[in-house]
Amino acid sequence: MHPSVPADRTSRSSSPKLEADTDNAGSIDTVLANNEKIMVDETNDGDDDASKMKEAVPCKNTPDHGDDFKEERYAWLIVIGAFFVQVTSFGVVTSWGVMQDYFHEHRLGLPPPSETTFQMENEQLLNLSFVGTIALICTNICGPLAQILTSIWGHRMVLIIGTFCVTIGLICAGFATEIWHLYLTQGIVFGLGACLNYCTIMGVAPLWFNKRRGLALGVVTSGSGIGGLIIPFIMTSINESPSLGPEWTYRILGFICLALDLVAVVFVRPRVPTPRQRKKLGDIIKLNVLKDMNFLLFLIGSSTALMGYFLPYFFLPAYATSIGLSPKQGGALVAVSSAMNFLGRILAGICADRIGKLNTNILFTTASGLSTFLIWTFAKTYGVLMAYSAVFGLFCGSYFALLSPITAQILGNEKFPTGLSVMLLSNVVSVFGPNIASAIQNAVNTEPFLTYKLFAGAAFLVGAFILTVLKIKLDRNILAKV
Template structure:
């Protein structure tokens, strides 16, 4: 490629957007990636299982599960708020606010005695803070890179995999010795330390003028008139319906087939570790074979892993193999969300596109709830519905992404 990154450059593409990329690729941007990585490390959900077993009981399992759901919803829908505040006060102040919300959300959750306390703290307050941090870093980090944008954002997105791997091992000994209250508070201070690194390191490549934006300036639904972006949005939303299901149900499925709780936890930990590796791998592949191509390949393999491995997994070894394969390929969307959105819309409409994608992700949060409703409504072996639903969601999403690729270029080997 030349120094011009031509977006959607082919005869069939209606909109051709050319972005001036005449700047040093990376440079200080790698420090921005470091800060953004630390933000992603702190994007985790904690403690619901412990509260269920020791405080509220299994009768409150459904109500307690909505703590994480509320956090994910607010993380996704508050993107426009992050952009409005950034236009008024700048990136650093918004990140400071986000850091305080994330930290206070967890610290105050340590004083919870009712489920609705967790809704307000770990759900709403933590979710708002996570959204302010995530939308800020994802609006800044891509602009520091050109040829290595894929690997840079892959490293950034891999932080959540590290968080999912490391945080449980920090939580368990603290929880056993100090109890859930102090576990929450200590996690709050860990988030404070990680996010402060981002506050210090993350800054835009070029100064951004302060000009207050209105909600109408940010939520511009006309981006959905772009057929290519609409396909990416729908395909990603459908595929993500299957993303959370293994992480929700693998431990209980392991218990069903006679494995221990420790083995069930190990499955999730290994999958999180492979998720970390897979997102970096997705970034590397994106820089070499194209972002859309990589996303399609990874999405197909993620779906096939549920169909061909989890379906027949009746022992620990096979389940561990599934955890490895699914973890490697399930998270490409998170690594490639920003670069594909920028590729399809150009950087001028990128903020609007990013907010639209995040809002659409709210639908995907309910994937486990939809799968559970189907599981309870059909006559099938236990967990069979979850396996089929996860695999079908990924494969259906991949087929929609294939239509996107064909719209961009009829040449199936084109680097897109």
């Protein structure tokens, strides 16, 4: 839905002609602050917090600082490039459960079976889960670095560096013989490259749209779902090939990521190029946004829910094999969940434009928690697990689709870049969810994987409750579009 514009602000200069060269492209912060005025949908006029959210002051002396520009066809090429980046970043990360199950079954880092205890196997599973965790940490914590590099070299050069790191990290992971080798390669090197690519495209893509921004971001973020759909089948097929194995799984995957990320390198560029202006860390990370209680509630609620997000993706394959299913069936569960994630993120974008961004996020987060509690907890057959994968996948990805628009809605244009950086940094806490659940599972005497199920469901529902508190604080009308 196109936000309303006051009559005294309807007169604006037209957008400048798009330039193919990105040498003069500035940092993500500069583009966001100087070229877009993000305004929120209608909220309760009588509520003070909602009234504050409506205020957005346009920057002067810029070529185009409004939302009333005409959307160009080229914008959808930006979406394609950004979509492929999502495939090669979060699509690969969410598929880690397939490789984790393979390495667990083939006893990577364990002594011979005669010398292995049950406790040692649990510790190995915990250690393997840190590979995905480290990759997620690097993907989120290196956001400020991506913005600083963008302010120095421009978007295209940062995308080239990120593509190089993603490719090299995966190829080198194919030579791993110990778990800590995977920490360095798929964890740090790949995670750094994924972050550079992800932060760059998410700082550019939203600014090409106004009326269809929610839909565009839904399509972009659905790339991780498509990646999670296709990549597990690639991994499983190559892993089980007698002539190939996991070494070639990583090498082939590395070259696939190279080809896809090069599309982003070619097409992704800012809508309105601005002069480069080197940024310092203090210019990007301004923790004063945490004084905004609405933003703080959104951060806490989102981080809490996100702690449960990766648990099914990391542990569903291992749970499937533990109840007698094949590795292919375990990989299919992740693939189906990712396919539904693809559809769910687009659906979240569409619903956000119709019923409100925060409302959509609350509904989807609640559904994710309920499906985990009511389906996965009692799933003992392939059919029930497949049903859970489909339902969970459809609803669990709303946070990623709506992170940018909700942050902009709460903070406004001026503080949006800082707020987005703080949100990405807060995700570092959330990615420890699988490790916390693993530690609890090892410490208690209960049925295998029960802790993972309960932890994931509780995280989503507690997060949804906090987001509901935020909604009521913004507008006491329960049916209001927020």
